[in-house]
Amino acid sequence: MTTGPTPPTTPPETTIRSQDWYATDLSGRHYSRHAFIDVDLTESTGRGAVFDQCTFRGVRFNVSRHSGSAFTNCTFSHCVFFDTHFSDCKLTGSLFEQCSFSLFEVTGGDWSFVGLPGADLRRASLTGVRMREADFTGARLEEATLTDVDLSGAQLHSANFIRCDLQGSDLSSLDPLTVQLGQATISLEQAAVLMTAMGVNVV
Incomplete structure (x- = not known):
């Protein structure tokens, strides 16, 4: 936990x-x-x-x-x-x-267990960062870039990922029913992970 x-x-x-x-x-x-x-x-x-x-x-x-x-x-x-x-x-x-x-950018590094609840990270760029068990509860990430980010165990409830680029990131902790994902960019593999989280059998 x-x-x-x-x-x-x-x-x-x-x-x-x-x-x-x-x-x-x-x-x-x-x-x-x-x-x-x-x-x-x-x-x-x-x-x-x-x-x-x-x-x-x-x-x-x-x-x-x-x-x-x-x-x-x-x-x-x-x-x-x-x-x-x-x-x-x-x-x-x-x-x-x-x-x-604003115009915030993080490349690489370890940001595990970081607390960013309610943070306004619209259009921020986070790439190749380890953010295991980070707290993004209620964070605003519209049009942000979160590529190749390790979000395993992260708290993502009520986060806004509208038009966010999530390609290559670990979305195993993301519940698509509790976040906003409209027009977000993900890979087919990530889509399968989200569908499985929703209880859908992907074959």
């Missing part, structure tokens, strides 16, 4: 508040149990950075690029992800609350 992500349960040891980190290179930095409040990370970059059990509140990640970095067991609250790219990053166990996503 999926229990969802586990955000930090201990208070942060250090708080960084209202700092201008515009275009900062975060490569190789390591933060544990830090709280980032109203920090501007616009156009920041980072390769191999590590954030563990950190809290991000009101942080602007606009036009930032993160590669091979880790944001594990973190909480993102009221953050802005405009034209933000994550490549081969690890975000296991992290939770997103009331964040905004």
